[in-house]
Amino acid sequence: MSNGKSGVVFTGAEMYLKTTFDSVKKIPFENIKSAEYDSDRTINNKRKVIEYHRVIVSYGNGEDIEFSSEQFDSDLPYKLIAKLLNDFNKRVDNISSKNQVVQISQMSSEILELYFRIVIAYLKDDDGIIDSREYKELISLMTKIKVSKQLANDLRKYRFEDKEDLTIEELIDQLKNQTNKDNFSEAAVEQTLAMDIIGMNSDKLDTIKDDEVLVRMLNRLNISDKQLKFIVRKIKADKEIIESRMTDSEIKEVNKELAAVASGAGLVALGLLTSGGTVYLGIIAGFGVYRGIKYFSGTGEAEKFGIRIQTLNDRISQLRIANAYIIEDINWLSQKMIDFALKLRESNELSSELYKELELIINQNQSLADAGSLIEDDESYSERELLLTTILESLDIGKYNELLAKNINKVYADEVIKNVYSINGDLDNQSEVNDVTLRENIELDELKAAHTVLEDIGYFDTKASSIAQSKSLAKKGFSGLKKSLFSGEKDE
Numbered sequence: 001m002s003n004g005k006s007g008v009v010f011t012g013a014e015m016y017l018k019t020t021f022d023s024v025k026k027i028p029f030e031n032i033k034s035a036e037y038d039s040d041r042t043i044n045n046k047r048k049v050i051e052y053h054r055v056i057v058s059y060g061n062g063e064d065i066e067f068s069s070e071q072f073d074s075d076l077p078y079k080l081i082a083k084l085l086n087d088f089n090k091r092v093d094n095i096s097s098k099n100q101v102v103q104i105s106q107m108s109s110e111i112l113e114l115y116f117r118i119v120i121a122y123l124k125d126d127d128g129i130i131d132s133r134e135y136k137e138l139i140s141l142m143t144k145i146k147v148s149k150q151l152a153n154d155l156r157k158y159r160f161e162d163k164e165d166l167t168i169e170e171l172i173d174q175l176k177n178q179t180n181k182d183n184f185s186e187a188a189v190e191q192t193l194a195m196d197i198i199g200m201n202s203d204k205l206d207t208i209k210d211d212e213v214l215v216r217m218l219n220r221l222n223i224s225d226k227q228l229k230f231i232v233r234k235i236k237a238d239k240e241i242i243e244s245r246m247t248d249s250e251i252k253e254v255n256k257e258l259a260a261v262a263s264g265a266g267l268v269a270l271g272l273l274t275s276g277g278t279v280y281l282g283i284i285a286g287f288g289v290y291r292g293i294k295y296f297s298g299t300g301e302a303e304k305f306g307i308r309i310q311t312l313n314d315r316i317s318q319l320r321i322a323n324a325y326i327i328e329d330i331n332w333l334s335q336k337m338i339d340f341a342l343k344l345r346e347s348n349e350l351s352s353e354l355y356k357e358l359e360l361i362i363n364q365n366q367s368l369a370d371a372g373s374l375i376e377d378d379e380s381y382s383e384r385e386l387l388l389t390t391i392l393e394s395l396d397i398g399k400y401n402e403l404l405a406k407n408i409n410k411v412y413a414d415e416v417i418k419n420v421y422s423i424n425g426d427l428d429n430q431s432e433v434n435d436v437t438l439r440e441n442i443e444l445d446e447l448k449a450a451h452t453v454l455e456d457i458g459y460f461d462t463k464a465s466s467i468a469q470s471k472s473l474a475k476k477g478f479s480g481l482k483k484s485l486f487s488g489e490k491d492e
Helices: 078-091 109-123 132-144 149-160 168-181 186-199 202-210 212-220 225-243 248-263 306-347 352-390 397-403 410-420 444-456 462-491
Strands: 007-010 014-018 024-028 032-043 049-059 064-068
Touching (some): 024 064, 032 078, 109 132, 109 168, 132 306, 149 306, 186 202, 186 225, 202 212, 202 225, 225 248
Antiparallel strands (some): 007 014, 032 049, 049 064
């Protein structure tokens, strides 16, 4: 369920459908005889095409269960669900239920520690160290999964010291054992782990099979080519939301595409895919139930970018928390440096062993500093993209002037706005000019200042901006009438 309000969830023994009004329908898999799908289209009195979908599930004992788009989300893949249910008895020999929809962050500390020990061991698998880019990815993942302070402290010995005494294979076996003990799906956790590890390599998504260390890791996690294809496409979709400034409707289309890929990939982990914290795509996560958050940017603007805005806000929050993890690690390394100085004073000489220890501490400090810079750059980029999404690509000068009428700060506000929008000359004389667009290569501070000005004057407030826009249109109409009259006099 992608938004926690409506969607569909599969477990090992049944399927659950949920409406936005907390009504839940359970569809057991046991003894299914058939599942029939039908659809229809009608045109309402507003000339809008309405699609109707229905599935009837029949059981061996004569009972039927029906669900349709009148009860549940119209974007659920009803036809695909019917096909899956029809094929269920042919493809499944044993029906059992394991928890496949609890997020990784909600699992036991034992599972989480093993999970991150595997990630850390993977990052060290090629050269024995975690460099600044890898450290940034690791800290970002810890933030997304909401690792507790205690667990972060416990994992530090694996991050910064060679304390791991198990191989990656042994760690995976222990993770499987703990997963089964806690009654979670083994495959779901493996697929989520694969998603997180591939996500750390988002710069090489098109050449994954050239990375021997990564391929070796995916083989250990039993990831098939089809599953890899889905994971790569999903991570690309997450990136596209940010980089391509996708609208909610465009994201919905990507959602449909991914559902088609996921249906044949044998994926069970979609309810667990917290990686990226962004697009929970596919049947288990809840198909096509994005609603977006309501964001009113003046009258006439729809909530086109609700998902993108929420994604960027979440990302910025996570990056700020990531900085807190880095500060904790810096404090730990600082104490380690103090301990080293005491050790050096006691020995009264810099032996080769002490030199290696000093070199390691210095390199780790540098990696932390570099990772902090990478996170800061990522945060600035995300803030800029968020502001570019919310500030509007074009400005209604008439409405803007009306909202600032008699405002003593208008001179300052005009200068701020002219730094961001392509405007020349005095804004007071340009109320009749059509909407002006954003300049290119705007600095983050300029965007922040412009957004603050527009927010303070009520440009984004639906009621205030509606009144201002009405006044602006009235003035434009009156001005046009005067021009027409004067033009007529001259003609005479």
